[in-house]
Amino acid sequence: MFSAPLPVIDQFVEDLDAALRSQGGGRGLSRLQRAWLKFCLMGVLMTNTVCWKGFERAGLRGYRFSALSWMFRHSKIDWERLWQASITVVLVAHGITDGVLVVDDSDEQRAKQTKRIHRAYRLHDKKTGGSFNGQSLVFLVLVTSKVTLPVGWAFYAPDPAQSAWRREEARLKAQGVVRAQRPKRPAPNPAYPSKVELALKLIATFRQVHARVRVKAVVADALYGPRAFLDQASALCEGAQTISQLRHNQTVRFRGRERALSEYFKAYPGVTQRLRVRGGEEIAVSVSSARLHVCAHETKRFVIALTYPGQSEPRYLVASDLSWRTQDILQVATLRWLVEVFLADWKRYEGWGTLAKQPDEEGSSRSLILSLLLDHALLLHPEQTARLKQSAPACTVGRLREACRAEAIVTMVRDLLSAEDPVAAVAQWAEHVKALYALPPSSKHMSGRDLGRQEPTASLRYRALEAMASA
Numbered sequence: 286m287f288s289a290p291l292p293v294i295d296q297f298v299e300d301l302d303a304a305l306r307s308q309g310g311g312r313g314l315s316r317l318q319r320a321w322l323k324f325c326l327m328g329v330l331m332t333n334t335v336c337w338k339g340f341e342r343a344g345l346r347g348y349r350f351s352a353l354s355w356m357f358r359h360s361k362i363d364w365e366r367l368w369q370a371s372i373t374v375v376l377v378a379h380g381i382t383d384g385v386l387v388v389d390d391s392d393e394q395r396a397k398q399t400k401r402i403h404r405a406y407r408l409h410d411k412k413t414g415g416s417f418n419g420q421s422l423v424f425l426v427l428v429t430s431k432v433t434l435p436v437g438w439a440f441y442a443p444d445p446a447q448s449a450w451r452r453e454e455a456r457l458k459a460q461g462v463v464r465a466q467r468p469k470r471p472a473p474n475p476a477y478p479s480k481v482e483l484a485l486k487l488i489a490t491f492r493q494v495h496a497r498v499r500v501k502a503v504v505a506d507a508l509y510g511p512r513a514f515l516d517q518a519s520a521l522c523e524g525a526q527t528i529s530q531l532r533h534n535q536t537v538r539f540r541g542r543e544r545a546l547s548e549y550f551k552a553y554p555g556v557t558q559r560l561r562v563r564g565g566e567e568i569a570v571s572v573s574s575a576r577l578h579v580c581a582h583e584t585k586r587f588v589i590a591l592t593y594p595g596q597s598e599p600r601y602l603v604a605s606d607l608s609w610r611t612q613d614i615l616q617v618a619t620l621r622w623l624v625e626v627f628l629a630d631w632k633r634y635e636g637w638g639t640l641a642k643q644p645d646e647e648g649s650s651r652s653l654i655l656s657l658l659l660d661h662a663l664l665l666h667p668e669q670t671a672r673l674k675q676s677a678p679a680c681t682v683g684r685l686r687e688a689c690r691a692e693a694i695v696t697m698v699r700d701l702l703s704a705e706d707p708v709a710a711v712a713q714w715a716e717h718v719k720a721l722y723a724l725p726p727s728s729k730h731m732s733g734r735d736l737g738r739q740e741p742t743a744s745l746r747y748r749a750l751e752a753m754a755s756a
Contacts, residue, residue, distance in 0.1 A: 286343055286718075287331055287693040288700055290323040294330070297374070297662040298323050304370040304377075311366060321356045322658075324348050329636040329659050330689055335643065335652040342721050345714075357643070357651060368654050369494050371661045372436050378665055379673060382498060384429035385617060386491070386522070388484045388505040389624040390441065393638055394419040401644035404442035420649065423480050425487040426624045427498070431673050432664050433623050435631075435657050436495070437487035440649065444477035481514045488521050502526040504621045512582040515605045526606040528618050531579065531588065533601060538578040546601050549577070550590040555599070558612070562619045568594060574611045579603065589614060630682040635659050663689075 290298075298319050306313035314322065324347060328340030337350035337357075375381070392408050394417050399405040408419045425437030450471055457467045473479075478486070488503065500522035505514065507530035519527045533547040555573035562568060571592040579586045587604040589611060604614050632638030637656035643649060663669065663685050672679055680688075704710035 286345060286697060287327050288345060288347075288697040290327050291330075291689055291693055291696070293666045293689070294323050294326050294662055297658075297665055298326070300374045300378075300665075301367065301370050301658075304373050305363075305366060308366070308370070311363075314362070314367075318356075318360055318362055321348070321353070321360070322362075325353065325357075325655055326659055326662060327693070328353075329655060330686060331693060333634060333636050333639050333686075335636045335655055345717060346721065358647070364651055364654055368657070371658050372434070372495065375432070375434055375661050375664050376495065376498065378670070379429075379431050381427075381429050381431065383501055384427045384498065385501055385620055386436075386488060386503045387426045387428055387621055387624045388423070388487075388503070388509055389426070389621070389628065390421060390423045390480055390508070391628045391632075392419050392421050393632070401648075403644075403646040403649035404440040406442050422653075423483045423487065424624065424628065425484065425491060426627055427491075428620045428623050432679065433627055434664060435627065435660060436491050438653060438657070439483040439487060440646075441480050441483055442477060444471075444474045446471045446474060447477075481509055481511060484509060485514065485517050485521065488518055492521055500525045502528060502617045504528045504618060506530060506621065507532070510603060512579075512584075515582070515586075515603070519605045524606070526604055526609055526614070526617070528602060528604045528614060531601040531603045533598070535601070536580040537588065538580060539575070543580065546588065546590075549575075550599065550601075555590055555592060560612075560615055560619070563623065564616075570594070570615075571599070572611060572615065573599075576607050587611075587614065591615065591618075631656065631660060634682050634686050 298314070301322075302313040302319060305311050324344055325340065328343055329335060331343040332339040337353040340353055341348060341350040394408075395402050395405050397418055399418060402420065405418055405420050407416045408421060409415075410417050421441045423439045423441055424435055427434055427436045447470070450468065454467060454470075484505065491498075492500070502525055503518045503522060505518075505528070510529040510531055515527045515529060519525055531546060534545045536543055537546055537549055539549060550573050553573050553575065555571035557569055558572045559567045560570045560572075572589060574587065574589040576585055577588050578584070579588070585607060587607050587609065589602040589604070590599040591602055592599040602614065602618055635656045636659065637653055643652040660682070663682060666680070666685060666689070668688070669680050669685065701707060701710045701714060
């Protein structure tokens with residue numbers, strides 16, 4: 286519970302307003318919008334959801350749920366400008382001028398039937414091998430020498446026409462229908478961009494809005510290994526190194542001979558090297574590298590076969606800039622794991638992955654922004670800022686959130702004790718809480734219901750004996 290926004294939330298929203306007003310020709314947040322945003326961020330912090338009823342209870346009806354929902358839907362807040370202003374506030378507060386952009390995607394499971402949840406579709410479940418209904422997002426994360434923060438996001442959904450064509454193509458192939466008699470692939474629908482296109486759009490937006498931040502490299506997993514991503518991402522970041530992965534059967538050419546990557550590196554086995562992982566501990570890895578012509582990319586790339594301890598097969602990293610050293614590429618590539626840590630923390634502690642069922646596109650997008658704004662606000666917590674200034678390890682999101690929740694409760698108790706009549710204030714508060722947390726009836730228990738007789742009928746016993754005898 287909370288009675289007032291914490292200082293970190295209060296200052297963060299005021300800084301957002303100042304950043305919005307400092308933009309050319311832009312307007313800031315009104316007094317009512319600032320109060321609403323502070324209340325919502327406190328609600329996400331205290332309840333770990335994006336749920337108006339939960340916010341109302343946690344905030345002791347400082348806002349009614351209907352008022353919160355109305356502001357969310359109808360308030361004239363420019364949510365995209367608000368999101369970009371939040372990034373600016375964090376960058377300025379920590380003096381960030383450069384970093385590495387990391388791209389990754391994540392799935393979020395939703396209910397089986399979702400008629401109004403934005404871009405929900407059937408997703409492959411990596412854990413069970415089955416599928417589930419959910420949303421898929423592409424994230425852009427900036428990794429710096431101080432903090433790791435989200436700077437871009439987009440919802441992804443496959444093109445229905447393309448999906449239907451792939452199913453039909455697989456069915457006809459299984460029946461042995463020749464290619465000439467199978468339907469042609471439909472043209473891509475611009476309304477359903479691919480994940481690669483979404484990632485490039487996120488990078489372009491970040492570079493346009495935050496041009497002062499120098500991007501040292503762009504890192505992504507194997508899904509973003511096509512030529513288009515490597516070339517365009519590097520061009521968008523003024524020729525920055527772009528690192529991804531290739532498949533083991535990708536064709537490469539060396540000295541006029543074409544072969545698969547796995548075959549090439551079998552002829553050139555790796556050597557053991559010490560690799561410093563994300564600036565921390567060193568581990569022994571097997572590394573083999575070469576500058577090879579990747580046939581699908583129609584150009585030379587820096588290709589590295591990297592085998593971690595305990596792995597039997599290498600992964601094949603690919604880099605666009607041939608002038609980097611092998612060791613430097615490997616160290617930057619290890620930063621990709623940090624986006625996994627961000628996604629895990631965000632899903633577990635920042636509301637959107639726990640309960641955020643706001644319908645339609647604006648509901649999903651705005652609730653996601655609220656959740657990510659809390660992530661940015663926690664980066665500006667005084668304890669976090671003090672540690673970063675001293676180059677000490679930053680606090681974990683989970684422990685920082687627990688500390689903030691405890692601080693909110695302590696603040697509320699302090700306000701009660703500092704009242705003119707503390708006993709009356711506590712009694713009034715207790716009645717208020719009791720009214721908020723009314724106990725609804727449970728359908729699990731049968732108290733007060735008719736259970737039926739649940740016993741045999743004496744007049745029917747002879748029939749039971751006759752039935753048993755005739756059997």
